[in-house]
Amino acid sequence: xxxxxxxxxxxxxxxxxxxxxxxxxxxxxxxxxxxxxxxxxxxxxxxxxxxxxxxxxxxxxxxxxxxxxxxxxxxxxxxxxxxxxxxx
Numbered sequence: 001x002x003x004x005x006x007x008x009x010x011x012x013x014x015x016x017x018x019x020x021x022x023x024x025x026x027x028x029x030x031x032x033x034x035x036x037x038x039x040x041x042x043x044x045x046x047x048x049x050x051x052x053x054x055x056x057x058x059x060x061x062x063x064x065x066x067x068x069x070x071x072x073x074x075x076x077x078x079x080x081x082x083x084x085x086x087x088x
Contacts, residue, residue, distance in 0.1 A: 003040065003085040004063035006053040008070075008078045025071035026078060038066065060084060 014022075030053055033039040042053040057063040060082060067073060067080035 001056045004055050005083045005085050006067045007081045008051045014077045019077050022072040022075040022077035
C-alpha cells in the first residue's frame with residue numbers, strides 16, 4: 001500500500017449554489033473514506049483556496065480514481081491532482 005496526496009483546488013468558475021451542494025457531498029465522501037481507512041488525514045490548507053487528503057491506495061491509478069469519483073470533482077467544482085507521498 002502506498003500513500004498519496006490528493007490536492008484539491010477550487011474551480012472558481014462555478015456558481016455558488018452548485019458549489020455549496022458539491023462541497024457538502026465532497027465532505028461526506030471524504031468522511032466516509034476516512035471511516036473505511038482510505039483517508040488518513042484531510043483538511044484545508046492555510047491559504048483557504050486548497051485542501052488535501054492523504055490516502056492509502058495500492059496504485060496511483062486507484063488513487064486517481066478516488067479523486068475522480070469525488071462528487072465535487074465530478075461536478076467540476078473542485079479540481080484534483082494526485083501525487084505519490086514519498087516516505088522519509
